[in-house]
Amino acid sequence: MMLRDWNPSIKGLAIILAVILLSLTFDPVTPLLALAFTILFTFGLGRVPWRKWLLGFAPFLIMGFGYVWTALLFPRSADPAASAVLWQWGSFIVTEATFHQALSLGLRVLIFSALSLIFILTTDPVRFMLSLMQQCKLSPKWAYGILAGYRFLPFFKEELRILQHAHRMRGVERERGWKNKLRAWKRYAIPLLASAIRKSERVAAAMISKGFSGRRDRTYYTELRVTWKDWLLLALLLGGITLCYYLSWKLGYTQWYRGQL
Secondary structure, three states, rough: OOHHHHHHHHHHHHHHHHHHHHHEEOHHHHHHHHHHHHHHHHHHHHEEEHHHHHHHHHHHHHHHHHHHHHHHHOOOOOOOOHEEEEEEOOOOOEHHHHHHHHHHHHHHHHHHHHHHHHHHHHHHHHHHHHHHHHHHOOHHHHHHHHHHHHHHHHHHHHHHHHHHHHHHHHOOOOOHHHHHHHHHOOOOOOHHHHHHHHHHHHHHHHHHOOOOOOOOOOOOOOOOOOOHHHHHHHHHHHHHHHHHHHHHHHHHOOOOOOOOO
């Protein structure tokens, strides 16, 4: 069973439990081992293109480096004698405790991001909404409303491109500077708003004509069920993270979170 076939509600539950489990520790080894396991879990069962994964992971990698650098510049403990000094350049001192704290903080960002990418890159939005309605009992009015809004986003992008081309054909040059761009967005706002209203009316009329009433006891063309395979993947993810805890504990690096931030 691949991650794309995993029931979205159970998948979301597994990701949330994994994040809670990893938030209990604050050492660099446990999240590093969990990050390696999560990457293997993603590529082994998710069949995610590595270019797409790197594109989604790169911003969080930069964010994690920023957290590490900030923690090194502004350590929680200002007493350099409290720990062994690893590196010193003038008044800038990096102690062993500060380095471990900064590395732990950066790796926490990376592991939480990698877990989130499992859900983002392997979950179909339609299946996710169907699962929320069928397994989590979300109101169909909310679910279909969110899904309709999500489907509108590509149309708005295309209509904005058409408006920009139409303005250029009429002699309006590309805007330079943030003030001119702000004026241009004001010109685009009215046509886009009018188009959004027309599309929402059409969608509402189509849903009413198909008998949509928002009742929870409705039938579905695609029914999603929770099987033993879904629970097996949940156990595999949480079991792998538990194994990372065990390896870190055997190596003597496990340190529980006690308000170090």
